[in-house]
Amino acid sequence: MINRLFIPTVMLASLSLVACTQTPNEANNLAFSNNGKLVKVTDKNNAKNKTLAYDIQDVGLSPKGQVNVWAEKLVNELVLQNDALRPDQPLLISTPVMASNLNTTNELALQLQQGLLAAFHAHEFNLVDLNVATSLRATEQGEFMLSRNWELLRSDLPVSHVLVSTMALTPEGIMFNGRVVNITNNRVLSAVQSFVAASSLSGYLQPSEIIESRNGLLYRHEKRGDSRYTVLGDKL
Template identity: 60%
Template sequence: MNTRVIQRNLLMQKFTVVTIILFLGACARQPADLSFNNQGHVVNPNNTEPVAKLKLSYDINEAGLSPKGQVNVLAEKLVNELVVHNDALRADQPLLVTTPVMLNSFDNTNDLGLQLQQGMIAAFHAHEFNLVDMNVAESLRSTQQGEFILSRDWQHLPSDLPVSHVVVSSMSFTPEGLVVNARVVDVSNNRVVSAAQSFASNVTLSGYLVPSNKIISRDGVLYRHETEGKESLGVRK
C-alpha cells in the first residue's frame, strides 16, 4: 500500500472520530434555559409535557374584597328584599334609583341618604338590573380641579330618559335608630311593583348617626332631658 493511500485512510479515521465526538457532545449538552417568571409562576418553553388546564377559582379570603360600611350592607338588604318581592319589573327594563328623602319632608335628604342611594345602585347592578344614572351630564367639564361629568344641575342633564321604573325611599329617625322604606314604582301608572322596609340601630350607623343632645329645640321651645339620646337621632355633620 502506497504512502498516499495510508495518509488518506488516516485522515478519514480522524474525521470520523471528530464527528463522533461532536455528535456525542451535542447529545449530552442540555438545551439553553429559556424559562421565565410570569406573575410568580415559572414558565419553561423547553417543557414538552402537555399543559395542565387549571380550574379558575376565586378565593374571597385570599383575593379580598373592598371593605363595606354598614350603610352599604343596609342598602344590600333593602335591594335583596325588593328583588324578592318584585312582581312585575323585568331585569331588562330601565330602572332609576332616586335619592332617599326624609319621611316628614320629601324635599330634604342628608349624607346618609346620598350614600344609601349609591349603595342601592351597586346592589341592584349586582342583581343584573338595567340601571340608568340620571346624574351623568350631557357633556364633560374639564376644570383646574379635574374632569367631571356627574352633575345635579338640571340644565346639564338629559331631559328625557328611557325610564319605566324608579326606586323611591324615605327615612325617619327614632331614638334607637333609622327606619327606611323603599319601593319600586312604575312611572306610567304609579303602581308599586315591590316594597321593602328595614331598620338600622344607631350603633351600626355610628359613623352617620349621633344621639340627640340633652337640650333640644322643638317648635321654638327648649326641652331638657336628664341624658342624651332621648329624642330622635341626628345626622353627623
C-alpha cells in the same frame, strides 16, 4: 467478555431504577427553553393540588361598610318581592328622603343611594344614572361628569321605573321604606321596610343632646339620647 458486559448492564439497571422512583413534578410542564438553556418551573405553592375556589378576601374586592351591606340586604328583599320589573327594563334609583318632609335628605341617604345602585347592578338590572351630565366639565379642580344641576342633565331619559324611598329617625335608630314604582301608572312592583339600630351606623348617626335646637325651637331632655337620633352634619 462476560465481566466487561456485566458492569455497564448493572449501571444501566441502576439508573433506570432511580429514574422510576423519582416523582415527576407536574410544574415542569411549564418549562421552556431560553437561549438553548432549559428553564424549569418550581411549584413552590403546590398550586397543582389546589382546587379553584372563590374567596372574597383573596380576590381583592374592595371592603364594604355597614351602609353598603345594608343596601345589599334591601335590594335582595326588593328583588325577592318583585312581581313585574324585568332586568332589561331601565330602573332609576332616586335619593331617599325624610318621611316627615319629602323635600329633604341627608348625607346617610346620599351614601345609601349609591349603595342601592351598586347592589341592583350586582343583580344585573338595567340601571340609569340620572346625575351624568350631557357634557364633560374641565376645571382647575378636576374633570367632572356628574352633576345635580338639572340644567346640565338629560331630560329625555327612557325611564318608567323608579326606586323611591323614605327614612325616619327614631330614639333607637333609623327606619327605611322603599318601593319600586311604575311612574306611568304609580303601581308598586316591589316594596321593602327595614330598621337599623343606631349602633350599627355609628359613623353616621349621633344621639340627641340634652338641649337641642330643631326648626328654630329649643328642646330640653332629661338626659342625652332621649330624643331621636340625628345624622352627622345635619343642620338642626
